[in-house]
Amino acid sequence: RSFLLTAGPSSALVNNVRQRQERTVYTESQQKVLEGCFQEDQYPNYDKRLNLAETLGLKEQQLQVWFKNRRAKLARVRRLQQQPQRVPGRRGRGARAAPLVPAAFAPVPGSPEFPQGRGSWISPQPGPWGVLPAAEAKIYSLPRTWGGPECGTQESLKAAPCPGPGPIPAPIPGPAQIPGPIPGPAPILDPMSGPLSGWIPGPIPAPISGPGPVPDPVLGGALMPGPGSLPTLAPGALWPQSQYASNLSPDSQLFPDFTELLPLLDPFEESSLSTMTSQYKEEDGSVDKNHSSPRSLLDL
DNA sequence: CAGCTAACCTATTCACAGT
């Protein structure tokens, strides 16, 4: 196939032929950390990926691929469960705004992790992301201009103590206050990590023996939370538990067609949803002033 | 050999700058 000639920048050029990058075998601990981060945020921005990549001893691009594949896997599982989760016909950047989470529990517009435009949303500090060090500047990661208090995660990211997310605040008001019955999440098991409900990077297991080609900088690293420092979500427990509702119970991500809930969100349409603006441009840090107009949820 | 999944390709969508 042509990819041998046109493969991306991650592949090496040998004899004018792009070689497919060698398949990486992630260690168990790496996968667990990644999985935990995925439960926190399915769409980590560049800084998060970079932080995590450095912590795990991987490349940022590898993490980009991993999250992409992980989302694809989740979507595939949902399709098998006949649980459409987004408006058909939307792909690319706009498509991600139809979150892989229940609409009723999706990030509240204006909350730090609601999509802030330009392909990123800000995640809450508690959780795996919060334990990561701040990213170092890169050529294409210029200093940011933060759009406001809700965007001010960089400071706290730097200040975040390494192990553990710290105390998790009470669930935000929202889901429980939305009138009408909310169908419960389907109890679907994740084939990779067992019941999804429960995994938040807790104690990282001992290094697995075997032919793990990748050294495991995680173990003993700063990312490792102390034993029990990250609570495990009990199945059916109240969630979200993160400050801004991204600490989704994995089960909840296998939610029936959220579009059924759209009418319930109408009251927000002109108010909260109008804050679905992009004040943060991921790559160059500029403020996006073109997103001040209200956008409908379906448009996302 | 089947299943899983990292790596990759392609299309889509959006933000933004330049004209």
Place this chain on the structure above:
DNA sequence: ACTGTGAATAGGTTAGCTG
């Protein structure tokens, strides 16, 4: 308003690894 560019993402594919 229109166009070009860059970036993020989804869908799909290829191929390596493992049971």
